[in-house]
Amino acid sequence: MSAPSHAECASELLDLVPLIMRRIRSQVRSGGTADLSIAQFRTLAFISISQEPSLSDVADHIGLSLPSMSKMIDQLFSRGLVVRTTHPSDRRRIILDVTQAGKKLLEAARQTTETLLARTLGPLSTQDRKTVCDALHLLRPLFDGPIAAR
Amino acid sequence: MSAPSHAECASELLDLVPLIMRRIRSQVRSGGTADLSIAQFRTLAFISISQEPSLSDVADHIGLSLPSMSKMIDQLFSRGLVVRTTHPSDRRRIILDVTQAGKKLLEAARQTTETLLARTLGPLSTQDRKTVCDALHLLRPLFDGPIAAR
DNA sequence: TATTGTTATACTCTATAACTATA
DNA sequence: TATAGTTATAGAGTATAACAATA
Numbered sequence: 425m426s427a428p429s430h431a432e433c434a435s436e437l438l439d440l441v442p443l444i445m446r447r448i449r450s451q452v453r454s455g456g457t458a459d460l461s462i463a464q465f466r467t468l469a470f471i472s473i474s475q476e477p478s479l480s481d482v483a484d485h486i487g488l489s490l491p492s493m494s495k496m497i498d499q500l501f502s503r504g505l506v507v508r509t510t511h512p513s514d515r516r517r518i519i520l521d522v523t524q525a526g527k528k529l530l531e532a533a534r535q536t537t538e539t540l541l542a543r544t545l546g547p548l549s550t551q552d553r554k555t556v557c558d559a560l561h562l563l564r565p566l567f568d569g570p571i572a573a574r
Numbered sequence: 575m576s577a578p579s580h581a582e583c584a585s586e587l588l589d590l591v592p593l594i595m596r597r598i599r600s601q602v603r604s605g606g607t608a609d610l611s612i613a614q615f616r617t618l619a620f621i622s623i624s625q626e627p628s629l630s631d632v633a634d635h636i637g638l639s640l641p642s643m644s645k646m647i648d649q650l651f652s653r654g655l656v657v658r659t660t661h662p663s664d665r666r667r668i669i670l671d672v673t674q675a676g677k678k679l680l681e682a683a684r685q686t687t688e689t690l691l692a693r694t695l696g697p698l699s700t701q702d703r704k705t706v707c708d709a710l711h712l713l714r715p716l717f718d719g720p721i722a723a724r
Numbered sequence: 725t726a727t728t729g730t731t732a733t734a735c736t737c738t739a740t741a742a743c744t745a746t747a
Numbered sequence: 748t749a750t751a752g753t754t755a756t757a758g759a760g761t762a763t764a765a766c767a768a769t770a
Binding site for chain 3: 492
């Protein structure tokens, strides 16, 4: 098979990624006791690995408007998954953190989802898995940046 | 590098696919004159390649409830992108079809999105593209089925 | 009675605009 | 005056339940 063009690659991505996303979404949602949307899941994950992120930091990274993120944090707070503290030297800012319950839920959701996804990947041979992981590593830096790239 | 486990593969997918999806979504939405959601885009695409699909056929394939799809078809109809005709031998069913305008819009959206995506893929070498396309071909059959597979 | 599709209703997610508090 | 965040409001998108028409 001859090497595919960029356009062919793009076409394949456009076909397949929504299918994978649909599966992931349903699996995250049904994640044990979790019931997190993808955005909530990613938000918890980002806060948990960041150092004292502000609301703006999180909104930027996840790709949501500030009001939307404010509202989402409200929800996560009322579920006891995150806490807000005022920044000591700039009282306009808030510092976000994930509670123990939040960490536990995040891990449970990740665990459940990864297990289900891994099951979906079951038919892949060892060599196939290497191909897939190699491809994902190639793609990550291309899609990790800000969305403005057009 | 040793071959990754199913779980590692799953973890990579879970990290990366939402990022790619976010990019695709923004690119489909800004697709020239198109302004289609991913679901609308996929719906138009599915109808255009199917033989006289019913509403249920389309809802099943896209993974939406019947009412939701009914509403989406309403919108696409009022934009002049699809037509509904009554099935000749079963008047309960409708037969969906994409209009010329719909085909044109679908192609424009696909074209624009693929071009933008191809640009995003720009840094990939010929060999890299082969790896990515191979991986996508491996993944397609795993995610193409009904969502119930868990 | 079962099937196909639509209508009624409600909930989630997201955005823009207006506002408050702080710098 | 500028920045960080919240509140008010509105619009998409989706679901479940109830309904109508046809088989």
